[in-house]
Amino acid sequence: MIGMARERRLAEIFVEIADSLVEDFDVIDLLHRLSARCVELLDVAAAGILLADAHGELQVIAASDEHTRLLELFALQHDQGPCVECYRTGTARTNIDLTRPQSTAGWPRFAPQARETGYVATHAIPLRLRNRVVGALNLFQTTPHHLGDDDIALAQALADVATITILQQRTLERSHVENSQLETALTSRVLVEQVKGVLAERWDISVDDAFDAFRSYARARHLRLSDLAGQIISGGFDTSDIPPPVPDRPADQRG
Numbered sequence: 001m002i003g004m005a006r007e008r009r010l011a012e013i014f015v016e017i018a019d020s021l022v023e024d025f026d027v028i029d030l031l032h033r034l035s036a037r038c039v040e041l042l043d044v045a046a047a048g049i050l051l052a053d054a055h056g057e058l059q060v061i062a063a064s065d066e067h068t069r070l071l072e073l074f075a076l077q078h079d080q081g082p083c084v085e086c087y088r089t090g091t092a093r094t095n096i097d098l099t100r101p102q103s104t105a106g107w108p109r110f111a112p113q114a115r116e117t118g119y120v121a122t123h124a125i126p127l128r129l130r131n132r133v134v135g136a137l138n139l140f141q142t143t144p145h146h147l148g149d150d151d152i153a154l155a156q157a158l159a160d161v162a163t164i165t166i167l168q169q170r171t172l173e174r175s176h177v178e179n180s181q182l183e184t185a186l187t188s189r190v191l192v193e194q195v196k197g198v199l200a201e202r203w204d205i206s207v208d209d210a211f212d213a214f215r216s217y218a219r220a221r222h223l224r225l226s227d228l229a230g231q232i233i234s235g236g237f238d239t240s241d242i243p244p245p246v247p248d249r250p251a252d253q254r255g
Contacts, residue, residue, distance in 0.1 A: 009041065028185070028225045032062045032064075034062070034162055038155065041154060045140050045141055046065065048063040049136075049137055050138060051186060058077050058083055060075060061135070061185055061189050062189075070140075077110060077138070094125075096121060096124075098115055120141060120144050123147060124138055125138075125156055126156075137155065191230055192211075192229045199239060214228070
């Protein structure tokens with residue numbers, strides 16, 4: 001996406017985000033949308049948002065898709081990888097060539113798995129506001145094109161929006177509230193992960209398709225993902241009320 005088309009789409013996305021920041025908004029759903037918008041605007045293959053938990057370890061909170069291999073890559077970065085370094089230093093790590101041993105020497109588990117998954121380059125952008133860093137935005141590419149300064153600046157702007165979304169400015173000076181918000185967001189993600197697994201097993205489909213069906217049901221009824229997930233896990237909601245995805249029909253046969 002280039003030129004005026006991207007500028008127009010960017011304006012639409014920031015309006016979409018601003019409209020979503022109402023009282024008691026669904027942070028998990030909003031961050032998933034923001035991850036998808038990163039892929040759309042930056043011409044990358046995948047994006048994820050990672051938050052630091054109470055122990056300073058990064059945990060995935062949202063991703064542009066729910067493919068297991070991608071989520072495993074994010075999970076590996078609790079102790080190594082570009083996002084760990086980005087979070088600890090507060091400095092972006094960009095245009096990292098995953099095919100060059102010199103660039104990935106310190107990541108013996110992360111780098112090989114990233115390459116096996118098909119990624120050849122990665123970027124880590126800090127989630128920060130002023131001097132606070134709460135996590136990182138991770139971008140992956142399957143082609144080796146270079147992200148220029150304008151793209152990196154846009155990635156940082158999207159990461160800044162994610163940070164504000166998570167923390168909300170009015171509570172930034174109250175550390176106990178901030179920590180509570182972060183832990184609540186991470187707990188919500190765990191509940192959603194559990195529900196994905198339950199629905200995927202019940203319907204015998206991928207977790208990506210299960211998440212899409214779960215998310216569509218919640219959004220159509222104006223339910224927060226975390227609230228619905230909590231009801232399902234506690235046994236207070238019958239998952240048979242959620243319509244399973246309709247299988248793709250085989251292409252029409254033409255003579």
